[in-house]
Amino acid sequence: MPAPDILLVDDDADIREALMLALELEGYAVAAARHGGEAWALLDAGVRPALILLDLAMPVLSGPELLARIRADARLAALPIVILTAFGSLAAGVSDAANGCLHKPVDLADLLSIVARHCAPHAASTG
Template sequence: MIKILLVEDEPDILEVVKLALELYGEFEVVDCSSGEEALRVVGDRKPDVFLLDFMMPGMSGPQLLARFREVPGLEDVPAIFLTARTGAGTKSELLELGAKEVIYKPFKPTTLGAQVKTAMGR
């Protein structure tokens, strides 16, 4: 099983992503609704991949990723961003921050698991 730490502030999107990944059958999903919550639980979970919302109140996905990179053992955990922001520089900006992939909202729940596996090189 691939362990995913999912961080998404919109409850409906959080539920759809979690359900889509769990139904895929190869993922164990720990979900958090904020960066602060994710920082509290990440130490107990050694995730195989982070799936982070780009824009969240309080702490953005890029800010959260930077904080994760400071935690011993999490420096190399791949990160995938979910975003509704489709501006020309968004993807390149996130890839420069170390993201493995950027998945745009709205996404297809039926292909989300395959997108995550492809981004992880599996």
């Protein structure tokens, strides 16, 4: 399996599925994780996405905890990470370590603009 363009980390299944569908319709390869623990396992196993979309409030390993682990790991520190959150107060504490922040509900045009800056251009899927 080729490396995904995007690693989407969000514990809300509806948000995760909706964002995956929107991104896949634009032609991006998306891997998903239900929480930071799953995301860390993928990254530790060698998955290297072009961009990580990271929710902050999650069980097992929170977004801020995962962000700190990634930034502290020389293999992963340069990965672009954009925060997705409904909690602005959480984002304020970690935004300096991220490459951007989108507030939920996420505006699709804003999301696609950010993704296009970090991922190679794709042709929209025609199927």
